[in-house]
Amino acid sequence: MDADRPPASEVTDAELAVLKALWRRRRATIRELTDELYPGGGASHYATVQKLLERLESKGCVGRRRHRRVNVYRPRVDRRTLIARRLQATADRLCDGSLAPLLSHLVGAADARQLSDRDLAALRALVGRLEEDGAGGEGR
Amino acid sequence: MDADRPPASEVTDAELAVLKALWRRRRATIRELTDELYPGGGASHYATVQKLLERLESKGCVGRRRHRRVNVYRPRVDRRTLIARRLQATADRLCDGSLAPLLSHLVGAADARQLSDRDLAALRALVGRLEEDGAGGEGR
DNA sequence: GGATCGTAAGACAGCCTGTCTGAGATGTCA
């Protein structure tokens, strides 16, 4: 019983640009996206966006609904989901599926002050939660 | 004298298999790698490994030295470097370059006990350090 | 009825990836 998660072959750069625009607006037509991504673009740019959306749809990243004869697209995955997929893919490729080495590296990067103050605050909050869990039972 | 780090276009699957074999042995000839990766493989597999090594070299991932007329290859990047590159690439694509969201996700995945005790300890230590530093200001 | 806008299907070139071929240099051994 897999929650049909097609291995989601990576989202490409151009596709990602469309998806990001869709994240900003929560829904949009091809026309709206074309106007945003290719200001002053013509029919061919329109078709490009159309094709990218078609591929995003086949990857399960966007959905569409007809509204007055026009397709209205909306995202079906959010940024965090894409991050999670990519991190897991990285772990699978490089660490036999374990996420720990990735975390280990990021902790090192934090040392090198690659994190903003805001990032650090978020991290402190997360670790605070983690410490509570750690102190509590480890039943689950 | 630019530390010309070519953005290191991603290492592909087949290339990674060669690189992993090179990580295990610390150096190896094409012949040795071919025997390991394509047991009983013929001349064409030999050439495949050779081509993959050539591309890895152009990506700065392996180096070679002639030893008695034969090229001996050795890795020039380790697993952690590749992890770092990939995490940064993910951050660039999805998080405007910030590593924090990645860390955030991993910490979330962490209390699913994917982390070793050592990782947790490192994380706590990091936070401890951050709390100390946090009070004082830093250069940037 | 014609202009305008949207959909749908697919053609296309360029790149990447993995595989493979061939030519040439060098070393070994009978």
Place this chain on the structure above:
DNA sequence: TGACATCTCAGACAGGCTGTCTTACGATCC
């Protein structure tokens, strides 16, 4: 010396992916 094996180097090649673009067609509106 000459046959043979082994290695290097250069490059061909097909298949897939990516981004772009063309065309055909249907609906809508004045």
